[in-house]
Amino acid sequence: MKILVVDDERDVEALFRQKFRKEIRNEGLELLFAFSGKEALEILEKNNPPQVASVFSDINMPGMSGLEMLDIIKDRFPQLRVNMISAYGDADNYRKAMRSGARGFYTKPVDFESLRREIGEILRS
Amino acid sequence: MKHSIGDLRCMKQAIAVFAICAYLLPYLPGHSQTAESLKADMDRLERVPGYASDTAYLNKGNELGFILAESSPDSAIRFLDIQLQLCREANYKTGEAEALKIYGNALQNKGDFIGSIEYYTSALAIAKGLEGEVLVPGILNNIGLVNYNLGNYAEALNTFYEAIKGADQTKNSNVKAAALNNIALIYFELDKLDDAKEKYREMLAIYQVVGNQGRVILAYNNIGDVELKQKRPMEALKNLKIAYQSAMELESPEFIEMTSRTLADIYSELDSTEKAEQLYLQSISMSQANGYGVPYAHSLIGLAGLYYKNGKAEEALDLGKQGLAQAETMAQPMLMRNANELLSRIYEDQGNFEEALKSFQLFKSYNDSINTSHSQRLTASLEAEYEFSKRAMEYERASLRQRWVIFSACAGLVAFLIVLFVEFRNKKNLDKAYHALQEKTNEIASKNEALEKALSQLKAAQAQLIQAEKMASLGELTAGIAHEIQNPLNFVTNFSELSTELIQEIQQERAKKPEEQDPQLLDEILSDIQVNMGKIAQHGKRADSIVKGMLEHSRASTGEKVQTDVKNLINECLRLSFHGMRARDKTFSADFETELQADLPQVNLVAQDISRLLLNLCNNAFYACANPDFRRENPEVKPKVKVTAKIEKDGKSKEWLKISVTDNGPGIPQSIIGKIFQPFFTTKPAGHGTGLGLSLSYDIAKAHGGELDVKSVLGEFTTFTVFLPV
Numbered sequence: 001m002k003i004l005v006v007d008d009e010r011d012v013e014a015l016f017r018q019k020f021r022k023e024i025r026n027e028g029l030e031l032l033f034a035f036s037g038k039e040a041l042e043i044l045e046k047n048n049p050p051q052v053a054s055v056f057s058d059i060n061m062p063g064m065s066g067l068e069m070l071d072i073i074k075d076r077f078p079q080l081r082v083n084m085i086s087a088y089g090d091a092d093n094y095r096k097a098m099r100s101g102a103r104g105f106y107t108k109p110v111d112f113e114s115l116r117r118e119i120g121e122i123l124r125s
Numbered sequence: 126m127k128h129s130i131g132d133l134r135c136m137k138q139a140i141a142v143f144a145i146c147a148y149l150l151p152y153l154p155g156h157s158q159t160a161e162s163l164k165a166d167m168d169r170l171e172r173v174p175g176y177a178s179d180t181a182y183l184n185k186g187n188e189l190g191f192i193l194a195e196s197s198p199d200s201a202i203r204f205l206d207i208q209l210q211l212c213r214e215a216n217y218k219t220g221e222a223e224a225l226k227i228y229g230n231a232l233q234n235k236g237d238f239i240g241s242i243e244y245y246t247s248a249l250a251i252a253k254g255l256e257g258e259v260l261v262p263g264i265l266n267n268i269g270l271v272n273y274n275l276g277n278y279a280e281a282l283n284t285f286y287e288a289i290k291g292a293d294q295t296k297n298s299n300v301k302a303a304a305l306n307n308i309a310l311i312y313f314e315l316d317k318l319d320d321a322k323e324k325y326r327e328m329l330a331i332y333q334v335v336g337n338q339g340r341v342i343l344a345y346n347n348i349g350d351v352e353l354k355q356k357r358p359m360e361a362l363k364n365l366k367i368a369y370q371s372a373m374e375l376e377s378p379e380f381i382e383m384t385s386r387t388l389a390d391i392y393s394e395l396d397s398t399e400k401a402e403q404l405y406l407q408s409i410s411m412s413q414a415n416g417y418g419v420p421y422a423h424s425l426i427g428l429a430g431l432y433y434k435n436g437k438a439e440e441a442l443d444l445g446k447q448g449l450a451q452a453e454t455m456a457q458p459m460l461m462r463n464a465n466e467l468l469s470r471i472y473e474d475q476g477n478f479e480e481a482l483k484s485f486q487l488f489k490s491y492n493d494s495i496n497t498s499h500s501q502r503l504t505a506s507l508e509a510e511y512e513f514s515k516r517a518m519e520y521e522r523a524s525l526r527q528r529w530v531i532f533s534a535c536a537g538l539v540a541f542l543i544v545l546f547v548e549f550r551n552k553k554n555l556d557k558a559y560h561a562l563q564e565k566t567n568e569i570a571s572k573n574e575a576l577e578k579a580l581s582q583l584k585a586a587q588a589q590l591i592q593a594e595k596m597a598s599l600g601e602l603t604a605g606i607a608h609e610i611q612n613p614l615n616f617v618t619n620f621s622e623l624s625t626e627l628i629q630e631i632q633q634e635r636a637k638k639p640e641e642q643d644p645q646l647l648d649e650i651l652s653d654i655q656v657n658m659g660k661i662a663q664h665g666k667r668a669d670s671i672v673k674g675m676l677e678h679s680r681a682s683t684g685e686k687v688q689t690d691v692k693n694l695i696n697e698c699l700r701l702s703f704h705g706m707r708a709r710d711k712t713f714s715a716d717f718e719t720e721l722q723a724d725l726p727q728v729n730l731v732a733q734d735i736s737r738l739l740l741n742l743c744n745n746a747f748y749a750c751a752n753p754d755f756r757r758e759n760p761e762v763k764p765k766v767k768v769t770a771k772i773e774k775d776g777k778s779k780e781w782l783k784i785s786v787t788d789n790g791p792g793i794p795q796s797i798i799g800k801i802f803q804p805f806f807t808t809k810p811a812g813h814g815t816g817l818g819l820s821l822s823y824d825i826a827k828a829h830g831g832e833l834d835v836k837s838v839l840g841e842f843t844t845f846t847v848f849l850p851v
Contacts, residue, residue: 011616011660018623018653060707063716087611092711109615112622 001123004032006040006057006066007085019112020119027123037064041072044080054081054103054122056115059093067096074101083118085110160196163189178215186211187223194231201231222251222260226267233271236456242271262291262300269307278311285311302331302340306347313351322351342371342380346387353387358394365391382411386424393431401431419460422451426464433471442471462491594817609671609704613664620657620664627654671701684828688727689735691782695719695768698736702743703766706751715751715764722771728782728851734825735849738833741818742786742845743768748809749790749843765789772851780851781831785844792839801835822847 005016013033023029032052034040040057044050055073059066070082083104084097094105104118158166163185170182186208193201205228212220225248232241245268252260269284285304292301309324329344345368352361365388372380389404405428412421425448433441445468452460469484627650634642634650699717707713743766749755751764770784793801800806802823807816819833826833830850837843 009612009616011620011664014656014660015616015619015623018627018657019619021653060704062703063714065707065714067712068714087615088708088711090711096711108611109618112619 001028002030002032002052003119003122004034004040004043004052004055004057006034006037006055006061006069008035008058008061010035012058020116023116023119023123027120029119029123036061037066037069037072040069044073044077048077050077050080052080053125054083054119056083056085056106059084059086059097060088067093067100070097070100070102081122158188160189160192163192177211178217180215180217180220183208183212183215183217183220184223187220187227190224190227191230194227194234198231198234202228202235205231218251218255219260222248222255222264225251226260226264229267229271233267233274238271238275242268245271257295258291259295259297262288262295262297262304265291266300266304266307269304273307273311278314282308282311298331298335299337299340302328302335305331306343309347309351313354318351318355322348322355325351338371338375339377339380342368342375342377342384345371346380346384349391350387353391353394358391361391362388362395378411378415379417382408382415382417382420385411386420386427389424389427389431393427393434396434398431398435402428405431418451418455419457422448422455422457422460422464425451426460426467429464430467433467438471438474442468442475445471458491458495462488462495465491590817591821594821606671606675606701606705607708609701610668613668613671616664617661617668620660624654624657624661627657670697684731684734686729686731689730689732691725691728691770691784692721694732694736695721695739695770695784698739699743699766699768702740702747705744706747710751710753712753712756713747713751714756715747715766717747717766717768720767720769725770725782726772726851728849730829730849731825734828738822738825738847739768739784739786741822742847745818745845746786746788746790746843750788751790755791759791762789782849782851783846784849785846787842787844789842792841792843793835793837794839798835798837802833 005012013031016031016033017024020029020031024031032043034043037057040055044052044055057066057069064072066084066086070084073080073082078101081103082101083106084093084102085106085108086093086097087108097105106115167182167185167189170176170179170185173179176182186204190201190205190208193204205224209221209224209228212218212224225244229241229244229248232238232244245264249261249264249268252258252264265284265288269281269288272278272281272284285308288304289301289308292298292304305324305328309321309328312318312321312324325344325348329341329348332340332344345364349361349364349368352358352364365384369381369384369388372384385404386408389401389408392398392401392404405424408420408424409428411417412424425444429441429444429448432438432444445464449461449464449468452464465484465488469481469488472478472481472484631647631650634647696719699719703715703717706715746766747764750762750766756762756764765788767787768784769787770782773781773783775781797806797808802819804817804820806820823833826847826849832848834846834848835843836846
């Protein structure tokens with residue numbers, strides 16, 4: 001089960017890999033990382049339908065923003081679950097993300113327990 | 126006729142006297158001294174050694190000589206020979222000229238006219254060589270008198286005229302009056318009685334001003350004489366009464382004799398026989414006593430005529446003979462003629478026809494001679510008059526010139542006053558203008574003060590604005606900064622939590638039985654913890670540097686240049702700007718890239734200021750290409766900001782750090798590209814920009830000795846390039 005994490009902060013990778021060490025080791029979770037929206041779309045487009053079960057993306061990124069990317073993903077891969085993560089937990093971003101078909105909306109600093117629940121759900125489905 | 130004949134000599138004498146006196150006046154104020162007192166003075170001066178060259182002594186000598194010349198010409202001549210000698214030895218020119226003139230007086234009084242004129246001429250030659258020529262007019266007057274006595278009326282008139290001119294020039298009114306008298310005398314002789322009277326009146330006026338009583342008496346006497354000749358005996362009597370009264374008051378025998386003689390002529394004319402007789406007798410006795418030769422003859426003949434009129438033939442004959450003899454002695458043709466005429470009548474009445482004929486023949490002969498000489502004189506005087514009028518005109522012209530000069534001076538003065546007045550008015554106007562100017566100056570000064578105050582206020586305001594701009598841009602950056610801090614803080618939080626979890630995992634692992642423990646896992650966890658600690662430290666520092674940068678940005682510039690890592694500075698600014706834009710505008714979306722020369726050196730600059738400059742450029746670039754309106758209108762454009770930095774050499778091999786910030790926004794229209802560096806110029810909606818960003822950026826570049834340029838193509842790109850000296 002592949003999950004794509006999109007964030008321009010590269011340390012996010014280390015963070016996620018450690019956080020989900022058990023899931024990776026024991027539950028067959030595979031984490032993919034993209035450091036921009038563009039990179040994320042490239043990964044997704046390698047296979048259609050994509051081999052990725054879910055996308056967790058930051059909104060605030062240089063170049064393509066997370067929300068822009070969300071629109072594109074929903075346009076191309078309507079079934080793909082996309083969760084948005086934002087440093088700014090404002091209603092505007094939330095509304096926008098939800099309207100664009102985001103499954104969840106997480107605010108930084110990320111509550112990894114709820115994130116783990118979500119990933120667990122994905123893994124079990 | 127007989128009055129005038131008799132009068133002439135008398136007047137001559139009187140004139141000669143006063144003319145000399147007039148001359149002496151200026152330096153002999155005490156001329157009233159008697160011969161005795163003068164001698165006493167001289168005796169006293171003689172006691173001092175070297176007295177002979179003492180001018181005071183020599184002046185006294187001349188004064189005495191003058192008195193002697195009048196009273197005793199012969200002794201005067203002896204005295205004056207020595208006096209002349211002394212003056213010459215003392216080289217006292219003034220004294221010598223004076224002595225020569227007095228010598229001439231003495232000779233004239235003796236009847237030696239030719240001799241006198243020689244002395245006068247010598248005196249004149251010396252006088253003309255003296256400073257101011259003050260002696261000249263008096264000498265000329267005396268020369269004129271000699272000429273008159275010689276019957277040379279033309280020459281006499283000329284000389285008197287010269288004398289008057291000289292007297293005017295030397296302001297010698299006494300000599301002028303004397304010359305006037307002498308001119309009058311000639312007019313009298315020529316029967317120009319009105320003219321003669323006019324000259325006498327001029328003379329009288331001068332003497333009245335001068336206050337010379339004797340000369341006033343003479344003037345009245347002579348005016349009366351003219352009036353008598355004009356057959357106006359009553360008027361003559363009035364003037365002579367004044368003259369006689371004055372003469373009595375003056376107790377002067379000369380003037381008493383003279384006035385009584387003229388009065389006698391008048392009374393004789395008026396047939397006041399008794400008074401006339403008495404006065405003639407007085408004149409005769411005084412003339413005899415004082416040796417007045419001509420007056421003596423005149424009065425003898427006058428009294429003889431009076432007696433004859435009153436039928437006293439014997440007395441008349443006797444007196445007539447005496448008078449004739451005296452007249453012959455004095456060589457007076459007029460008197461001789463008058464005497465012979467009278468005698469011939471007496472002889473005829475007595476029947477002595479032989480004597481009568483003789484007398485008549487003599488009378489006829491003198492009369493012819495007089496008439497001949499008279500006609501000659503008339504001819505001469507006509508010539509003289511012509512010459513005189515010419516001279517007079519010349520003189521008139523000269524005095525006219527003088528008057529013209531005076532007039533010119535007056536006109537000049539008036540003009541000067543006018544100019545002065547105009548100047549005064551001008552000055553007043555100038556003063557007014559000056560005051561107005563001063564007011565203006567004060568006004569300007571106070572305005573200047575106000576302006577300076579305003580300027581300093583403006584400077585303060587500008588400083589405040591700069592600070593406000595900083596704070597505004599800081600405000601713009603707040604969101605970005607918050608994000609920039611939030612991210613590292615999140616990592617710090619996350620990695621520390623993670624590490625705690627990892628430690629718990631280790632503990633759990635160690636709680637297991639040793640054979641169940643996975644040493645590989647433990648190693649993995651430990652190495653993760655180590656990495657995490659590194660991440661915590663790294664992100665802590667990152668947050669720290671962001672806070673420091675923010676503080677630095679808000680702080681006033683120290684203006685201190687420090688070696689700065691340009692690459693870091695650019696990345697920091699770019700990210701800060703980007704996140705700031707993103708934080709404020711949720712829809713914001715832009716890409717950015719950097720193209721930084723790999724070996725970019727450290728550059729000495731005021732990092733704080735340059736970072737502000739770069740932030741401004743980046744903010745503008747992101748705003749230009751990624752603001753919502755632009756993206757809505759140009760959906761196909763992918764907003765992108767590119768920052769490049771490299772070292773370039775200019776034509777003079779000088780190295781420059783060149784940083785360019787390019788955006789693919791709409792570009793800047795040519796119409797406003799010239800204004801973008803002006804303060805307060807902004808294209809942003811109200812409330813979105815201070816309009817100071819680029820202006821301050823420009824100032825910062827300039828302050829670094831650098832440049833800030835802009836290039837833009839509408840619809841394609843805008844590039845701001847800053848050049849900073851390395």
